[in-house]
Amino acid sequence: MANDTVSAIGGATSAAETQWDLWEVFTQEGEGAPHEHAGSVHAATAEHAMQNARDVYARRGKVVSLWVVPTGAIIASAPGDAGPLFDPGNDKAYRHPQFYKTPRGVRGL
Amino acid sequence: MTDQKSPTSAPAAGSTDDAAQVAEFEARIAQGESIEPKDWMPERYRKQLTRMMSQHAHSEIVGMLPEGNWITRAPSLRRKMVLLAKVQDEAGHGLYIYCGTETLGIGREELVDQLLTGKAKYSSIFNYPTLTWADIGVIGWFVDGAAIVNQTMLAKASFGPYARAMVRICKEENFHKKQGYESVATLANGTPEQRAMVQDAVNRWWWPSLMMFGPSDKDSPNSAELIRWRVKRDTNDTLRQRFVDLTVPQARAVNLTLPDPDLRYNEETEHWDFGEIDWTEFHEVISGNGPCNRERLAARRKAHDDGAWVREAAQAYAAKRDAVTAA
Numbered sequence: 213m214a215n216d217t218v219s220a221i222g223g224a225t226s227a228a229e230t231q232w233d234l235w236e237v238f239t240q241e242g243e244g245a246p247h248e249h250a251g252s253v254h255a256a257t258a259e260h261a262m263q264n265a266r267d268v269y270a271r272r273g274k275v276v277s278l279w280v281v282p283t284g285a286i287i288a289s290a291p292g293d294a295g296p297l298f299d300p301g302n303d304k305a306y307r308h309p310q311f312y313k314t315p316r317g318v319r320g321l
Numbered sequence: 322m323t324d325q326k327s328p329t330s331a332p333a334a335g336s337t338d339d340a341a342q343v344a345e346f347e348a349r350i351a352q353g354e355s356i357e358p359k360d361w362m363p364e365r366y367r368k369q370l371t372r373m374m375s376q377h378a379h380s381e382i383v384g385m386l387p388e389g390n391w392i393t394r395a396p397s398l399r400r401k402m403v404l405l406a407k408v409q410d411e412a413g414h415g416l417y418i419y420c421g422t423e424t425l426g427i428g429r430e431e432l433v434d435q436l437l438t439g440k441a442k443y444s445s446i447f448n449y450p451t452l453t454w455a456d457i458g459v460i461g462w463f464v465d466g467a468a469i470v471n472q473t474m475l476a477k478a479s480f481g482p483y484a485r486a487m488v489r490i491c492k493e494e495n496f497h498k499k500q501g502y503e504s505v506a507t508l509a510n511g512t513p514e515q516r517a518m519v520q521d522a523v524n525r526w527w528w529p530s531l532m533m534f535g536p537s538d539k540d541s542p543n544s545a546e547l548i549r550w551r552v553k554r555d556t557n558d559t560l561r562q563r564f565v566d567l568t569v570p571q572a573r574a575v576n577l578t579l580p581d582p583d584l585r586y587n588e589e590t591e592h593w594d595f596g597e598i599d600w601t602e603f604h605e606v607i608s609g610n611g612p613c614n615r616e617r618l619a620a621r622r623k624a625h626d627d628g629a630w631v632r633e634a635a636q637a638y639a640a641k642r643d644a645v646t647a648a
Binding site for chain 1 (some may be wrong): 359423485489640
């Protein structure tokens with residue numbers, strides 16, 4: 213699988229002296245909702261990243277939980293791999309319930 | 322903010338992009354697909370987006386200065402809280418867009434450096450001074466109103482990270498416009514002095530606000546390409562007209578006049594016709610000779626330099642902690 217030198221989600225990996233590391237931010241908007249990618253922040257440490265993520269992505273609204281992840285730690289699929297990875301498998305009809313016959317009159321299947 | 326820029330090299334001149342890849346890319350765009358950072362894209366698309374997005378991010382950051390100027394002098398605690406929240410939002414908006422720009426493969430520090438050295442542009446509107454308290458209301462109404470017209474379009478941009486940043490910004494920006502209009506309406510219904518003050522602010526900000534949409538279509542070399550790549554959906558003039566049509570009735574509702582003798586409703590087109598923009602002023606401000614260009618850049622440079630010790634201290638703390646953990 214192809215892997216770019218650019219970080220997984222495309223952020224630059226420039227490490228100039230005064231530029232803090234890049235962290236990806238995920239927010240959960242409401243109990244039970246999935247964490248979704250919101251954007252990124254620069255920060256020197258994990259706690260710092262959490263604080264910046266709060267200030268930038270949870271100033272208002274429904275955010276109930278935050279994840280911060282070092283950008284370089286994310287492994288992403290490459291666009292070129294989309295075909296084989298995400299083949300819908302339409303030729304495998306047996307993966308769908310419609311493929312199977314049920315005796316007449318049977319319910320709740 | 323909008324697409325204001327100095328001329329660039331001719332499209333595709335000297336481009337090394339593979340024709341088949343370009344065709345495939347353009348087919349994806351035509352189908353309304355979203356382009357993501359790791360997808361192949363023409364160098365020119367990457368360059369145009371980097372320019373446009375960083376210019377937009379810089380505008381948010383520089384845009385804090387004219388309004389920040391009035392935080393300590395806001396007339397009530399309510400207005401002060403509102404203004405603080407708005408200026409904080411502008412900082413956040415700048416960060417959303419910088420982070421989107423970074424996915425194109427350029428570091429934020431380099432982008433900031435381009436702003437501080439004067440290599441990158443930002444919206445011309447922020448080079449005008451905020452002379453009275455009424456300016457703050459009028460900025461929310463006109464400047465944020467114009468920004469919403471532009472950003473609502475950009476929320477459908479073909480580049481995913483830009484579009485997503487715009488969606489996030491548009492959600493927050495409506496508060497900016499409404500607080501501004503409320504403040505304007507309050508002054509417009511106030512004492513004769515307050516009325517005169519807000520009318521004066523309207524008179525000063527109207528034309529620069531129309532200039533925010535960038536050069537007229539016949540003088541906008543980038544538009545066709547940006548529209549073909551669906552970075553933009555509408556031309557500068559279309560967006561400008563949309564803003565005028567929205568704003569004229571709002572001005573009438575609070576009995577304020579817009580400083581344009583040629584402004585009249587056109588029954589045929591069902592749009593408000595307006596007078597010619599002073600493009601000489603626009604180009605002067607864009608090229609660095611507006612009333613506050615030097616002051617704005619000097620303020621940004623000072624803020625950046627004054628913050629150097631904070632950046633260094635955080636890094637030193639992280640390094641020290643790493644050393645302790647390793648030991």
